[in-house]
Amino acid sequence: MVRTTVVSAPGKVLIAGGYLVLDPAYPGTVVSTSSRFYTVIQSQELLSKNTIRVRSPQFLEATWSYSVLFEPAVAVEASPENSSKNKFVHLALQKTIALAVELRGAAQIQEALTHGFDIAIVGDNDFYSQRAKLESLGLPRTLDSLTEITPFCATEVHLSDVHKTGLGSSAALITSLTSAILVHLSVISESSLAEDDSRDRRQAHNLAQYVHCLAQGKVGSGFDVSAAVFGSHLYSRFDPAVIQDLMSDDALPSQLPSVLSPSNAAWNYRIEPFKLPPLTRIVLADVDAGSDTPSLVGKVLKWRKENSTEAEALWKNLDQQNQSLAQTLLHLGKLAEDDYENYASAVKYICSLQPVQQILYSPLRSNQSLQHSMKPTISAIREKMREMGNLSGVPIEPIEQTTLLDACASQAGVIGGGVPGAGGYDAIWLLVCDPPSCAPDQSPLERIEHLWSHYEKLDVSPLSAQESTAKGVRVEALDDIPGLKNAISVS
Ligand SMILES: Nc1ncnc2c1ncn2[C@@H]1O[C@H](COP(=O)(O)OP(=O)(O)OP(=O)(O)O)[C@@H](O)[C@H]1O
Ligand SMILES: C[C@@](O)(CCOP(=O)(O)O)CC(=O)O
Numbered sequence: 385m386v387r388t389t390v391v392s393a394p395g396k397v398l399i400a401g402g403y404l405v406l407d408p409a410y411p412g413t414v415v416s417t418s419s420r421f422y423t424v425i426q427s428q429e430l431l432s433k434n435t436i437r438v439r440s441p442q443f444l445e446a447t448w449s450y451s452v453l454f455e456p457a458v459a460v461e462a463s464p465e466n467s468s469k470n471k472f473v474h475l476a477l478q479k480t481i482a483l484a485v486e487l488r489g490a491a492q493i494q495e496a497l498t499h500g501f502d503i504a505i506v507g508d509n510d511f512y513s514q515r516a517k518l519e520s521l522g523l524p525r526t527l528d529s530l531t532e533i534t535p536f537c538a539t540e541v542h543l544s545d546v547h548k549t550g551l552g553s554s555a556a557l558i559t560s561l562t563s564a565i566l567v568h569l570s571v572i573s574e575s576s577l578a579e580d581d582s583r584d585r586r587q588a589h590n591l592a593q594y595v596h597c598l599a600q601g602k603v604g605s606g607f608d609v610s611a612a613v614f615g616s617h618l619y620s621r622f623d624p625a626v627i628q629d630l631m632s633d634d635a636l637p638s639q640l641p642s643v644l645s646p647s648n649a650a651w652n653y654r655i656e657p658f659k660l661p662p663l664t665r666i667v668l669a670d671v672d673a674g675s676d677t678p679s680l681v682g683k684v685l686k687w688r689k690e691n692s693t694e695a696e697a698l699w700k701n702l703d704q705q706n707q708s709l710a711q712t713l714l715h716l717g718k719l720a721e722d723d724y725e726n727y728a729s730a731v732k733y734i735c736s737l738q739p740v741q742q743i744l745y746s747p748l749r750s751n752q753s754l755q756h757s758m759k760p761t762i763s764a765i766r767e768k769m770r771e772m773g774n775l776s777g778v779p780i781e782p783i784e785q786t787t788l789l790d791a792c793a794s795q796a797g798v799i800g801g802g803v804p805g806a807g808g809y810d811a812i813w814l815l816v817c818d819p820p821s822c823a824p825d826q827s828p829l830e831r832i833e834h835l836w837s838h839y840e841k842l843d844v845s846p847l848s849a850q851e852s853t854a855k856g857v858r859v860e861a862l863d864d865i866p867g868l869k870n871a872i873s874v875s
Pocket of ligand 2: 398401402403404406550605606607804805806807
């Protein structure tokens with residue numbers, strides 16, 4: 385019998401806290417997406433002992449073979465016949481198997497590899513831009529059209545040429561891959577991943593965070609891996625010193641268990657519960673303005689260092705607005721819990737109001753903490769992020785995005801939006817009211833789709849992602865995920 389393990393991990397959208405979250409003093413608000421990466425591991429009799437074959441069937445020439453050696457020390461070697469390298473996958477295999485050997489003993493892991501592993505990795509279509517596909521199918525750029533595309537569809541390009549949408553493909557990939565191997569090798573249990581927080585989930589986090597830093601060659605804030613492991617939350621980063629010793633080439637496998645242990649207090653990241661309020665929906669768009677923004681972070685941090693007084697004031701102000709947004713959203717969730725009927729009718733009513741009326745209307749503002757409605761807070765965050773961009777000379781919310789976001793925010797039922805994460809030209813997020821029943825002409829989602837599909841100044845294409853209702857990394861059943869079995873079958 386073929387033993388199969390399937391583990392998925394969600395993508396992310398940082399709706400507040402870009403740049404600030406690099407500093408442990410400032411939390412970021414990260415929403416995890418329904419779009420996920422899936423790793424499927426099958427122990428296969430047909431594959432030789434101690435071999436691992438990794439396939440990414442959505443890409444051209446994307447199969448990599450590896451051998452696991454146990455003597456003189458555990459090592460994972462790429463086959464010389466591989467047509468390309470995949471540093472992310474290779475490091476994930478090396479470090480996860482080394483940790484497994486340390487925690488369970490070489491004999492157990494050797495036993496598990498009596499039959500080689502076939503590992504297939506696929507990401508939901510949202511991780512890669514689908515505008516070319518929609519065009520080739522002659523379909524308009526709408527949410528409905530996206531459902532017409534085969535799940536996990538082939539991109540018809542090499543991995544290095546794919547147009548990503550910014551949902552954090554590498555973090556979701558590393559998290560699903562390392563956690564799937566941990567489960568398949570019984571280092572962590574399937575049942576522990578059914579709990580929102582557990583020692584095993586934290587073990588999975590520490591390993592994924594470390595492997596991702598190593599593969600990227602830098603220690604970022606880590607909110608993307610954290611969202612892939614824990615789902616939506618308010619994230620405060622860890623001190624990079626925790627993995628410093630493991631980042632060098634001389635790091636020994638014997639150091640892995642203690643450094644990556646869930647009990648290691650030096651992992652001082654903080655996670656506070658967060659989810660979007662009921663009857664609201666996050667909507668994302670891939671904005672093809674033809675520009676990439678890789679060096680934004682370096683420039684912003686340089687400006688902050690050189691202008692510490694001004695930056696301090698800006699960071700503090702932004703943090704206040706960010707926290708106010710997060711707390712208001714959480715408070716709305718509580719109001720819904722307390723009196724769902726009233727809450728639902730208020731959301732529905734808001735959808736019929738023009739934005740200026742929404743600001744004046746306050747049935748959801750039942751106490752002091754909601755005195756400042758969300759719209760002004762979101763506007764203030766955008767304004768301060770633009771200021772950060774202007775001062776440091778980088779296009780965090782470029783004028784093209786400002787015009788688009790303003791057009792979206794002026795639609796009835798749109799709570800607000802922004803440029804996710806580091807900003808730039810690539811994407812936008814919006815939060816819209818999403819009542820259970822709504823006349824078609826009053827549905828904020830439809831208004832937005834209409835606006836985007838007729839927008840001429842930029843090429844805006846929606847993503848199908850919503851907020852993930854499941855908390856982070858999870859074990860799946862192969863047959864439960866539409867299209868997965870087909871996508872990973874060897875043709
Ligand atoms: N489907 C896949 N199969 C195998 N490896 C993948 C896959 N998707 C991504 N990778 C690995 O991740 C690397 C891309 O990492 P990179 O840091 O550029 O992405 P990212 O910034 O997380 O993407 P995003 O724009 O989605 O946020 C690739 O070079 C590859 O090694
Ligand atoms: C700028 C930064 O705060 C966010 C980057 O987010 P994104 O990858 O652009 O979604 C960097 C980081 O947190 O690592």
